[in-house]
Amino acid sequence: MKNEPQDHPYGKSVAKLIDEFAKLPGIGRKSAERLSNYIVSCSPAEANELADAIREVKASVKRCSVCFNLTEEPICRICRDPRRDQHVICVVEQPKDVVALESSGAFSGLYHVLGGRIAPLEGVGPEDLTISQLVHRIRKLGITELVMATNPTLEGDGTSLYITNLLQNDPVRITRLARGIASGSVLEFANREMLADALRGRQQF
Numbered sequence: 335m336k337n338e339p340q341d342h343p344y345g346k347s348v349a350k351l352i353d354e355f356a357k358l359p360g361i362g363r364k365s366a367e368r369l370s371n372y373i374v375s376c377s378p379a380e381a382n383e384l385a386d387a388i389r390e391v392k393a394s395v396k397r398c399s400v401c402f403n404l405t406e407e408p409i410c411r412i413c414r415d416p417r418r419d420q421h422v423i424c425v426v427e428q429p430k431d432v433v434a435l436e437s438s439g440a441f442s443g444l445y446h447v448l449g450g451r452i453a454p455l456e457g458v459g460p461e462d463l464t465i466s467q468l469v470h471r472i473r474k475l476g477i478t479e480l481v482m483a484t485n486p487t488l489e490g491d492g493t494s495l496y497i498t499n500l501l502q503n504d505p506v507r508i509t510r511l512a513r514g515i516a517s518g519s520v521l522e523f524a525n526r527e528m529l530a531d532a533l534r535g536r537q538q539f
C-alpha cells in the first residue's frame with residue numbers, strides 16, 4: 335500500500351523521507367519506514383553527515399574523460415596507472431561492471447564503459463553510448479586486444495556484435511569472456527572466481 339505524503343501521522347516531511355528511501359534499490363516500504371524512523375530519532379549532526387555525504391558524492395563523482403568509468407578526478411585511477419597494459423581494453427556496460435571485474439584481480443588492462451547497451455525497444459541506439467569514443471581510442475592508441483565483457487544477454491551480445499562489425503577492418507583482436515557466466519546472468523552478480531575464469535578463458539569473438 336502506497337502512503338500519500340500527507341498520510342503519515344508525523345506529518346508531510348516524514349512521509350516525503352519515506353517516499354525517497356522507498357525509491358532506493360532493494361528498499362521496500364517497511365525498510366523505508368525503518369530508515370526514516372532512524373533519521374527522525376538520530377542527532378542532527380548524524381543526519382547532516384548523511385545528507386552531506388550524498389551531496390558530496392553527487393558533486394564530485396564524474397565520468398572519466400578517457401574510459402567513462404566513475405571517478406573524482408578528470409582521469410580515473412585505472413587510466414592513469416602506468417603498470418596496466420595500455421594495449422588491451424575491456425569493454426563493459428556500466429561502471430559497476432568495472433568494480434566486479436577489478437575484484438577478480440585477473441585483468442590488468444584498461445576499460446571502456448559504454449554507458450549501457452543497444453536496446454532498440456527502449457530507444458537506446460549506438461549513438462547514445464560511448465561507442466564512437468571507443469573506436470577513436472582504439473585507432474589512436476594502437477589497441478591490440480579488445481575484451482568484450484558486456485552482459486551475456488541478448489542486448490549485451492548484440493552490442494558486442496555491433497562493435498565487432500565496426501572494427502572488422504581494424505588490426506585489433508576481439509575476444510569475449512568465456513561463458514562460465516551463465517547466459518542471461520548479469521556481470522555484477524557473478525562471483526570473483528567466475529569472473530577470473532571467464533577472463534582467463536576468453537575466446538576469439
Ligand SMILES: [Zn+2]
Pocket residue numbers: 398399400401402403409410411412413414
Ligand atoms: Zn578512466
